[in-house]
Amino acid sequence: MERIYYDHAASSPMHPDVAAAMLEVMTGIVGNASSVHGYGRSARQLLNQSRDRIAEGIGCTASELVFTSGGTESDNAALFGAARAARKRGKSHIITTAIEHHAVLHTCEALELEGFQVTFLPVNEQGVVSAADIENAIKDDTALISVMYVNNETGTIQPVAEIGEIARSKGILFHVDAVQALGSLPIDLRQLPVDLMSFSAHKINGPQGVGALFVRKGISITTLLHGGLQERKRRPGTENVAGIVGFAKSFELSVNSMVIRKLSLDKLRYTWIERMKSIFGEDRVLLNSHAEQCVPHIVNLSFLGISSETMLMNLDLAGIAASSGSACTAGALEPSHVLQAMGLPQERLASSVRFSFGLGNTMEELESAAKKVETFMSRVRTNA
Incomplete structure (x- = not known):
C-alpha cells in the first residue's frame, strides 16, 4: 500500500545528506569533544564548525548558542533558567499564552508550584495573541515573557518582533519557541529583540534528540542540569557530536x-x-x-x-x-x-x-x- x-x-524525515554526514562522524570519530588528545580535538573541531554554521545563519555569535537534546529541553532551560535567575532580583511574574507547546505550558505550571505567578493570555479566533494584551499584562515584578513564533498545531505566526520591542522597552526578558519557525521563516537575531530562542533539529529534516537554545550575551540563566563544564557551563553532559553535525547540515539545507x-x-x-x-x-x-x-x-x-x-x-x-x-x-x-x-x-x-x-x-x-x-x-x- x-x-x-x-x-x-x-x-x-531525515534528509539523505544529513544521514550521510552523521554516518561519517559515527564511523570515523571516536573522541569525546572535552578530551585534550587528538581524538578529542577532532570531535571538538566538528562541534565548533557546526556551532559556527548555525550561529551565522541565525545572526548570533557562536558563544550564544547552547546545544541541547531538543526543543523541550531548550524551552525548559530557558524558562526555568531565566525565571530562577530573575527571582534573585525580586522578579517572579511570567507572561505567556494559552496556545504554547506543552514544553512551555507545563514548565510554567511547574514554576507556579515554585511560587511564580504566571499569566496565560488568550488569543483571537485566528490564533493570534495581541501585543497590546501582552503589554497590559506586565507588572512591576514581571521577569519573563514567552511566546512561540509559529504555533505547531495551526501554523499561525505570532507578532514576536512587536512583543519583543515591548519587552525590551520594559527591561523584561523575552523567550521565543522557534521550533516550527526554523527553516520556514528567516531568523536574524541581530535584528529580532529576543533574548532566548529555542530550536529543534528534527523539524527541519535533521536527527531527533538534538536542539539548541540561543542565550543572548549578557543574559544570566541558572543551569537546568549539573555535571561537567560543557557548553560554557550552561548545559553539562557530553555533546552529541554526530547529532549536532546532522543538525548543522539540516539547518544549512533548510536555509538555502x-x-x-x-x-x-x-x-x-x-x-x-x-x-x-x-x-x-x-x-x-x-x-x-x-x-x-x-x-x-x-x-x-x-x-x-x-x-x-x-x-x-x-x-x-x-x-x-x-x-x-x-x-x-x-x-x-x-x-x-x-x-x-x-x-x-x-x-x-x-x-x-x-x-x-x-x-x-x-x-x-x-x-x-x-x-x-x-x-x-x-x-x-x-x-x-
Whole structure:
C-alpha cells in the first residue's frame, strides 16, 4: 500500500545528506569533544564548525548558542533558567499564552508550584495573541515573557518582533519557541529583540534528540542540569557530536532552500484545502488558523460532521499519516488546547485534523491522497 506522510510538524524525515554526514562522524570519530588528545580535538573541531554554521545563519555569535537534546529541553532551560535567575532580583511574574507547546505550558505550571505567578493570555479566533494584551499584562515584578513564533498545531505566526520591542522597552526578558519557525521563516537575531530562542533539529529534516537554545550575551540563566563544564557551563553532559553535525547540515539545507520550498509548500497547502472542500463541501471544511499570517507547511482543518477520530482512523487505513494536534498529546485524541484557546465551537474542536507537509511530498502524491480520502468518504457516507 502506498504510504503518504503528512505529519512533518510532528517529525520530519531525515534528509539523505544529513544521514550521510552523521554516518561519517559515527564511523570515523571516536573522541569525546572535552578530551585534550587528538581524538578529542577532532570531535571538538566538528562541534565548533557546526556551532559556527548555525550561529551565522541565525545572526548570533557562536558563544550564544547552547546545544541541547531538543526543543523541550531548550524551552525548559530557558524558562526555568531565566525565571530562577530573575527571582534573585525580586522578579517572579511570567507572561505567556494559552496556545504554547506543552514544553512551555507545563514548565510554567511547574514554576507556579515554585511560587511564580504566571499569566496565560488568550488569543483571537485566528490564533493570534495581541501585543497590546501582552503589554497590559506586565507588572512591576514581571521577569519573563514567552511566546512561540509559529504555533505547531495551526501554523499561525505570532507578532514576536512587536512583543519583543515591548519587552525590551520594559527591561523584561523575552523567550521565543522557534521550533516550527526554523527553516520556514528567516531568523536574524541581530535584528529580532529576543533574548532566548529555542530550536529543534528534527523539524527541519535533521536527527531527533538534538536542539539548541540561543542565550543572548549578557543574559544570566541558572543551569537546568549539573555535571561537567560543557557548553560554557550552561548545559553539562557530553555533546552529541554526530547529532549536532546532522543538525548543522539540516539547518544549512533548510536555509538555502527556504524560498523554493515555500513556493512548493504553499502550492501543496492551497491545493489540499481546495481538494478537501471539493470532497466535503465548501461550507463543511473550515480553516483553523490565520488565513495569511501562517507558515506554508501546516494546515489545520475542521471537517464538520465528521469526528477527528473517524478522520484519522480512515486516513491511517488509507496509508495517510496526519494528526489531531501536537505529537506530544495526539495519542490521547483529546480536544486541542490550542483550538480551545481560540474559542472555537465544539463542532470544530471535535472534527479538527492537522496536515503538515515537507520533504518528499509532491503534487502527484497529493492528488493520490485526495482520491483516497474521496474513496473512504464515499464509504463512510454509504454506511452512515
